[in-house]
């Protein structure tokens with residue numbers, strides 16, 4: 562815990578997100594309408610969905626793949642417009658919530674538990690999305706694997722949308738082996754989980770430093786970046 566592993570020397574992301582305790586806290590964070598710890602604020606998601614459907618050229622009957630869909634905050638909003646959505650996520654708890662949402666709204670959405678770097682994704686999609694800067698957390702090799710898988714899943718002319726951390730954001734972050742103030746709130750409105758802070762992040766017991774995804778801070782006004790390739 563006191564030494565930092567080499568970058569990308571371990572990949573425990575799927576297990577991390579599916580851990581019973583962590584997934585419970587994450588789901589609560591996703592469902593906090595003002596976020597922005599695990600998902601962006603829900604009002605921002607509403608505006609994002611209004612933007613991304615035409616940006617991706619989607620309409621009723623189109624097919625969309627949502628990688629790392631979480632509890633379906635985007636997927637079910639998009640499916641409510643008649644777009645057929647397949648969501649993939651490593652968290653069984655989030656997928657369960659996403660399925661409940663689709664069932665209660667009778668949306669054309671299907672949700673699968675799996676690692677998007679290895680699970681079967683299907684093909685013939687008009688668009689693929691990966692939202693909340695998850696691309697940034699992948700190693701160069703994993704990015705290559707992911708891009709090849711996305712390419713295989715898309716129909717010719719299909720589009721891949723993902724967001725990344727804007728480089729200037731890193732200028733405000735540093736990582737120090739000491740707990741910053743206010744980095745763990747434990748409860749309350751801001752977040753029940755990791756919160757990026759100017760000097761890093763600290764776990765609940767405050768006993769040792771552990772890494773977080775630097776820059777994983779939401780910029781609700783969209784001044785981060787979004788791109789379509």
Ligand SMILES: C[S@@+](CC[C@H](N)C(=O)[O-])C[C@H]1O[C@@H](n2cnc3c(N)ncnc32)[C@H](O)[C@@H]1O
Pocket residue numbers: 574575578579591599600601628629630631632634635649650651652655675676677678691692693695
């Ligand atoms: C920060 S959350 C974003 C969720 C959703 N896209 C949103 O913005 O509301 C990242 C999600 O990606 C999932 N995830 C991370 N790595 C994954 C992987 N390799 N395969 C499948 N899901 C993964 C996590 O379980 C989590 O639900």
